[in-house]
Structure formats: C-alpha cells, structure tokens
Amino acid sequence: MPALKVERVSKAFGGLLALAEVDLEVAPGERRAVIGPNGAGKSTLFKIIAGELQPTRGRVYLQGRPVSGLPQERVARMGLARTFQKSTAFGELTVWENVALAWKAARGQERDFLNPLVPEEEVRAVLERVALLPRAEEKAGNLSHGEKRQLEIAMALVQKPQVLLLDEPLAGLSGAERERMGCLIRELDRNTTVLLVEHDLDYALAFADRVAVLHYGQIVAEGTPEAIRENPVVQEIYVGKPEEAPRGNLDSSASRPKVLEAVGISAGYGSMRVLHQVSLEVNQGEVVALLGRNGMGKTTLMSTLMGLLPLQKGEVRLEGRPLGLLPPYARAELGLALVPQGRQMFEGLTVEKELRMAAWGRKGTWTMERVLDVFPRLGERLKTPSRALSGGEQQMVAIARALLRNPRIVLMDEPTEGLSPLMVRQVAEVVRALKAEGETVLLAEQNVKMALSVADRVYILEHGEIVWEGRPQEATGAILHRYLGL
Amino acid sequence: MALLLLIQLLNSLAFGMLLFLLALGLSLIFGVARVVNLAHGAFYLLGAYLGLALTQALGSFWVSLLLVPLLVGLLGVSVERLLLRGLHGRELEQVLLTIGLGFVLADLLRAWFGASIRSVPPPAELSGPLILGPLIYPKYPLFVLATGLLLFLLVRLILARTPFGIQVRAVTTDPAMASSLGIRPTRVSLATFGLGSALAGLGGVVGAPLIALAPGLDAQMTLFALIVVVIGGLGRIEGAFFGALLVGFVDGFGRLFFPQVAMFLIFALMALVLALRPEGLLGRRGT
Amino acid sequence: MMGWLPQVVRLRKIHPGVLALRASLIGFLLLPLAFKGYFLYLATEAALLGLAAVALSFLLGHGGIPSLGQAAFLGLGGYAVGLAIREGLPLGLGLLLAPVVAGAYGILSGLFVFRTQGIFVLMLTLAFGQMVYSAAYKWTSLTGGDDGLSLSQLSVNPVFLHVGAVSALAVAISILRYLLRTPYGKTFEAIRQSEEKARSLGIAAFWHKLLAYTVAAALTGLAGGGLALHRTFVSPHDLFWLTSVVLMVMVLLGGSRGLWGGAFGAILYTFIQAWVSSFTELWGLFVGLLLIFTVLFAREGLWPILERRLGGGNAGP
Secondary structure (H helix, E strand, O other): OOOEEEEEEEEEEOOEEEEEEEEEEEOOOOEEEEEOOOOOOHHHHHHHHHOOOOOOEEEEEEOOEEOOOOOHHHHHHOOEEEEOOOOOOOOOOEHHHHHHHHHHHHOOOOOOOOOOOOOOHHHHHHHHHOOOHHHOOOEHHHOOHHHHHHHHHHHHHOOOOOEEEEEOOOOOOOHHHHHHHHHHHHOOOOOOEEEEEOOOHHHHHHHOOEEEEEEOOEEEEEEOHHHHHHOHHHHHHHHOOOOOOOOOOOOOOOOOOEEEEEEEEEEEEOOEEEEEEEEEEEEOOOEEEEEOOOOOOHHHHHHHHHOOOOEEEEEEEEOOEEOOOOOHHHHHHHOEEEEOOOOOOOOOOEHHHHHHHHHOOOOOOOOHHHHHHHOHHHHHOOOOEHHHOOHHHHHHHHHHHHHOOOOOEEEEEOOOOOOOHHHHHHHHHHHHHHHHOOOOEEEEEOOHHHHHHHOOEEEEEEOOEEEEEEOHHHOOHHHHHHHOOO | OHHHHHHHHHHHHHHHHHHHHHHHHHHHHHHHHOOOOOOHHHHHHHHHHHHHHHHHHHOOHHHHHHHHHHHHHHHHHHHHHHHHHHHOOOHHHHHHHHHHHHHHHHHHHHHHHOOOOEOOOOOHHHOOEEEEOOEEEEHHHHHHHHHHHHHHHHHHHHHHHOHHHHHHHHHHHOHHHHHHOOOOHHHHHHHHHHHHHHHHHHHHHHHOOOOOEOOOHHHHHHHHHHHHHHHHOOOOHHHHHHHHHHHHHHHHHHHHHOOOOHHHHHHHHHHHHHHHOOOOOOOOOOO | OOOOOHHHHOOOOOOHHHHHHHHHHHHHHHHHHHOOHHHHHHHHHHHHHHHHHHHHHHHHHHHOOOOOOHHHHHHHHHHHHHHHHHOOOOHHHHHHHHHHHHHHHHHHHHHHHOOOOOHHHHHHHHHHHHHHHHHHHHOHHHHOHHHOEEOOOOOOOHHHHHHHHHHHHHHHHHHHHHHOOOHHHHHHHHHHHOHHHHHHOOOOHHHHHHHHHHHHHHHHHHHHHHHHHHHOEEOHHHHOHHHHHHHHHHHHHHOOOOOHHHHHHHHHHHHHHHHHHOOOOOHHHHHHHHHHHHHHHOOOOHHHHHHHHHHOOOOOO
C-alpha cells in the first residue's frame, strides 16, 4: 500500500486551473522529489496533501486512508508533518519550547493544563540531531535564518511522522548551511516517506529515488533521476529547445551612459537572505536579461530595484543617483517602471482606466495613441475589465502601463510566465520593438530561449548570486546547462 | 393600513439614506486606509451640532450644509495625518485610537452644547407636509432621501470616472502595484479620510432635523454605520447603499411590528454576516 | 536529571524586586480594610473589575483575541446573581450560576467568533455583546429594562465581599499564570504567533481558543456577579459596549502580558476615574484621552515598565 496516494487531483481557483488530474503514488520509505518551473503548482499540491486546501476534484490517501476534505490538523494527526518555505516557528517561545510543543501536539497532549511544559528527553535528542542544542534556550525569533530552518526540521522530526513534506528546505541558505541541511535530510529515517520540493535541482536529483515533474499543473514526467535528466521534454521546460546560436545584438554598448546600476545588493525577507552581493548594470538602449531558475532570486531582485522590498546592503543608482530607501512611487516618479510578475491587473478597472491611470501626469513620447498603435488588440478591448482579458492580453496591458509612464528603464519580471508559445513570441516581438525605439529594458526571464533572442547582455543568477555575465553568443550550451538546466 | 405601511416605508428609506451617508464614509476609509474608524459617529454628531450652531449664526441652513462637511473633513485629515499615520499597519491600535477620539469628541460636544436633547427644526423651505391625495408626508425626510440618492450617484461617478476615484480603487485593491505606478498611497489615504469624514459631517447636518441630538447619539450612529458596512461589505459603495437600505427597513419595520426584538435582530444579523460571510453580502472574497 | 537545561526545571526564580511589587499590589488592595467607607468601596470595585481585566488580558495579550464584548459576560453574571436573589435562591448558588451563564454564552458566541480572524473578531464580539445589551434593555419583564434590577434588600458585609474579591483576583492570577506554563497555555500563545503553523502540527486551534474564551467568559461572569452584590444594582448600561472599552483601556494601560498588568490597570483606572468624576462630568473625555495616550505612548502598558525598573531588566511574564 502506498504511503501517499494522490488520485486525479485537480484544483481550480476561479477560472485558473492550478492542478489538472495529478496522480501520484509514493511507496513507504521512498524519497520523492517534485520539481517544475514557477507556477507549475508544486506548493498548491503540497497544500492539498496537507489539508490546507481542498481539491476541486480527486482524492488524497494517507496510508490508505482518505484525507482530502479533512482539516489540516486532522491530517497532521494522521501522521503527516510538513516544513514550510517561510520559517514559521513560534518566535516568542524558546527553541526547546517550540520542539516540545510539536512533540506534545503529536501525542495529543497539547491540552494538558495540569503540568508545566518541560523539555523531555526526546526533545533534547532531536535538538542535538539538528545541532541546535546550544541554542535551546534562545527565543526562536532571534535565530538566524539557517537556524530557523533547522528548527523547522526539528519540529517536523519530533512528530515522528510517517510522511514528511519538505517545502524548499534549502531556500535562502548559504553554502555551509546548505551542506548541513542537505546532510540532515539525507540521513532521515528510512521509515519515513519524504516528499521534497526543491529548486536546487542538483540536490533534488541526488536525493530522490524517484522524481515527478510538474508543468502547468500536470505531471509531465516521472521516473528515476537519470531518466528525468535525459528526458527531452523536461530539458525543454528548463532550458528550451537546442537551436541555432541566439542572435542577440552585435553593436557594443561600451560608450552608452549607465541608466541603472546595482552595487553589492543584499536583500531578502526578514532574516532570510535571498540576494548576496549582487551587482549589475544596464546601459541606455540595452536589453539586459537576468536568467536563473526559479527560487534563485530574480523576482526578489526586481522587487528590490523597484523599492517594494527593502535593501539590506548595497545601493541602487538610477542615472548615477542613489535611490536609498525611496518607496516605489518615488522611484516611479524618477523613471523606473515595473511590469510585475503575474501582471497584477487591478480589480474592477477597464483596460482604458488602467492605461489612463498609468499615464496620468507623465509626459513624453509614449502617448495613448502610440501605445495603442503598438498594441492594437488593446484598442479593441478598451472597455473590457482588465481582469477578464487573457494572459497574453493582460501582459500587453502591463507593458503598456509601464510605457505610458515614459520611463528611463522598464523592469520586466517574467513576462512570459504562463503564456502560450504564440504569446511568448509576441512578447519577444514587443521587446525587440521597444529596443528599436531606444527603450532600456531589464528583463528577468525563466524562458532562456526567448531571453537570449532579444538580449544584448545576459546575467545569470544562482542562489542569489551573479554567477555568469556576458553576451548571448557567449552563453554556450555548456554554460546554460550548468546553471539553468538539469 | 396601506397608508401606514407607505409612511413607514418612506421613513425607513429616509433613515436608510442617512445611514448610507455615514456608512459610505466609513466604508471608503476602511477600503483605502484600512482603518475601522469608530469615531465616525462622533463626526456625525459634530456635524450636527456644528450645523445647528452655524445655521443659527449665519441664518442659512444651506450655507452650513456646505461649510460643515468641509470643516469636519479637515478634522478628519488632521486626525489621519497626526494620529493615525504613526500606527500604520497596526489595525487594533488604530481602532482603539479612533474609539478614544470618539469619546473625547463626544464629551467635548456635550460640554459645549449641553446634555439636554435638542430637536433641530428643518429649514423653512423644507418644513411642512407634502400632500399627495390621501398621503400627507413631511417634506424633510424626502429631502434626506434625495440627498442620499444624489450622493450615491455622485460618489459612484467620482470613483468611476475621475483620476482620483480610479486611484482610490487601485489603492484599495493593490497598494503595492499602485505605488509602482507612481500613485502615493498615503496621499490617497489622506484624501479619502477627509472625504469620509466630510460625509459623516454632512450626514450630521442633514440628519439633525430627523433625529434629535442627544449625548449617546454618537455611539448609536457609529454602531449603525458599522452594522451597515459589515452587512453590505467593507470597501464597496454599492454594499453600503443596499446595506443601509436593508438596515433602515429592518429598523423601521422592526420598530413597528416587533419593537421588543428589533434591536436584537439587527445585531444578530450583523453577527451572522460576520461569522458566515465576513466580506459582506455584496462583498468579494479575498483581501 | 536534565542537567543540560539548568534554569527550567527548578523553581522559577523571581527577582525579589518584582515579588515585592506584586505583593504591594495585593497589599494595596487590602489596605482599605483599615479605612472602610468609600475607599473600601472603590477598592472592591477595582478588585472585581481587575478580575475581568485579567481575564481579558489573558485573551488579548496571550491569545491575541481582541474581544470588545466582555461587558456581555460581566452583565450576564450580574443578572444571574440579581435574578437568583430575586427568585429567592441562596447567594452561593447565584454566585455559582454567574460564571456558568456567562461561560455558556461564551461557548455560544465563540462558536461564531472563532470562525474569523483579526479585526473581524473585534467586530463580532462587539455585535454579540450588543445583542445581550439589547435583550437586557428590552426584556423588561425579566430584567427591569432601563430601570435595572435592584438588590438593595440584600446586605453583604463589605469586608467579607472585599476579601472575597481580592482573593478571587489573586487566585485567578495564579491559576492563569500557571496555565500559561502548561502545554495548554504555551499552545495558546503559539496559536497567537502563528495559527497556521500550530494547525500544521495537529493543533485544533478553533477549539483551543474556544476553551480559553469560555474560561475567560466564566471568570468575567464571576466578576460581574460580585459587582452586582457590591453595587446592589444591575443595569443594562453595564452591558453597553462602553464597558467593554473600559476593560480594554484597563488592560492596555496596565499591560496586556503577564496578567498582573490587568489588575494594575483596573486599580489605576478605578481610582483615577473616581477622582476625575469628583470634579467633572466629562468622564468620556478622560477615558478617551487615556486610551489615545496609551495607544500612542505606552503600548506595552505601565506595569511592565515598573517590573523592569524594579526587577533589574529580568522580569518576564
């Protein structure tokens, strides 16, 4: 009997289908990795298994017993433990109290009101195992990010689960910490079935017995790590079809003025450091692409540049002027424009309103007429609510919004995410057209092929650091596979 | 009997429109500034007393109808700027601050205007009855009704057509993205607070001839406004409109047919909506 | 034994300064016994309201539950005692009924309240509180309506009542503080910090919070019953949301964590209010300013500041 069985699970959020007929069977003691690009549905799948979300269709079975439909606390009681992507320990309680509570809860004793909470032997043992014993009396909120992740694992382990869901356990960890955490996970009890979601593909493939690949909410491949590595479909999802050398552009940008410069940026969420000493620059009239698998920090970098996320170290300069901690609207006024990941259309506004709102108060060559010239489809849809448009059309609105601000530089965050191949080509056309008009673009993309076909220069981000920089022609197959492939 | 029902209907509608004026302000303030302003009823009372004083001083109801909302709106803007700005993001504390403010305001009004019940006569042009066949109905409540309707349409227009209105809607839905497009959320927030408070003040001037002024009225009106907004949906003006009508009806007909339980029913309705459909009857799910 | 965690299992060491501070709070409450009269009256009032404030402090400071409907429990307790007396039942039974009735309403309203979070909890508890208020106000045959319920035929020895009140307060603080050290209490705090995480560990947060809410309601009901005996009068006005706000002011003023703050806030408030009303009717102005002041400048409350000063910086809850 499989330890975990997901049977034809589908999940729809309104009109959006996040998961489509997902089937999964994990044998007892197996190590299964679930990989896939951003938006593929991995975290939705986890949430459904854990009971945080209910499937629209389909069922989940834990040790043969149906759990879909049960609240997550019941599912947890039945032998499932999970770690979260964002460390969620109880910050005001001490480390040992956190683990002790998890232990008590696992044994159904969390309502004990007669005896004070004391650290039992089991708690001590687990803390020792994750190397947190010296920090046992520290308040969990004071731990470093790495230590918080260790605590997260400790709280899961002490529950002695039958099935363990690990949601990106290595996220935000530095080299040595990744090593430690990686070892810890590898040494987990073989009696425990482990389901792992990780963006560190090397680790995931080394760790797993079997791998499942999710794309657009469907399992597109399943098998041993070797088989997955060879699988051409999977290759294409990550790296794109092997093709003729990307065209790029040949003229040198050496003499162009710098528009945007990032110097030694470190940023993250709370104590979690995502970006480490990132430096890059974008010159006038260039299209610069930022590549990297998801989870590597592309969106974090874009958010930091726009001021949506505070900088922890380093500086961002627009045309030489340091932006400090200016809020997004101030940066927008100075000439930064963002085409955000996910498009972010406003509820209840028509296309026309969105565009007029963006254009309000900004003068320049990009007028409504000119924008509608470039995007004729939008002209037909002016009175339609922006949220009712297709993904591709929404992307056009998002780009148009940015252009109407007549910016000094356009930041595009994963514009092709979730779009059909046809729309992807259209977006590429738009970017080329922008370049022809002399606009400056910083493009964060997961679609390597598309990015290489439009960029003048390329940066590659891995684990929050710039690991490669150069021209598209220089980005050989070997380099691409090393950083972006499997 | 039918006549009685008709009269009660008109009464309920008029009261409902008054509630709408209040609830609209509260709803806007919550939608944009994310503050549950429990001093709203005190702003109403302030508007009412100010209206009374100004009308007596200046001799014109219409002038004070124009001036009072402006003054109360200014107060709202100052409150947001000076007191609430520092508590950004801390919902509970903001609510408590507004409660405190409401108490202060109410007591200051009581000190200045006295604790006795004041009934305010409607302006000469609007006093007296309207006679339509067998129906004899006072003119003033009809004026209140008309004002409410007018404002509903006006505010809807502002929100739908003007740049300010669009910015308000953008900031309500997605403040981060709005900021990325150059909209200053704080500025919009300030303006909305001013507008919302002005509406409460307007409600006070308009409502004074309808509901006698007395200490404690502020708490009552705050509660009513809160109920309407909860039932109709926080942040949506259609919700405030229909919610106000609903509450007006329940209150009006409740008083007539079930006087003992009318109050209880209204709170029970509020509780039910909050527990089962917290986004309100007309609200949309999600933040 | 567990040599590796020295402090924990041994008797909790409380700094002598803090111990002295807490003792003096109780001492202050017992002082009026020597003076009787109005001072004693106020002190009993403070002790009883303190009990309600401590219950709210437990809910708000430790469970993150912002209840603006505690007046309902206070009033229900008062009416339970009042009606029991009117029907000729023994006093003890009345005092037993008070927490029971209040606790029952706690369960009933809690079933709805804990389906929501955050600001909605505030509004929902307000609504439920007002429901009881309107019932008390309108159901004149039962409650006497606006005229209230008079218990003047009863005469309870004020000293007896006072000692009872202070003991109840002290006992409640001790029990609740102990509770906060047990798995139940720690889980309660954990739910406040991250309900999502707690549920993923198998904790049924809904029922956990409901239980705490009921206990707090019962304690508040007991306080209300005591108040009925103390004032020999119960009126619907006690149930108006104003009273809930006053309780919240006490908790915020004194400090919402640690429970002692609640008692301190109640004492502070009661005496200051008595003093202020002796020369002005503008009691609402005073409460409002106090609330604004507390929110802006003394968010943690005054008691923790005192404990820190006297405890050399090592006074935890």
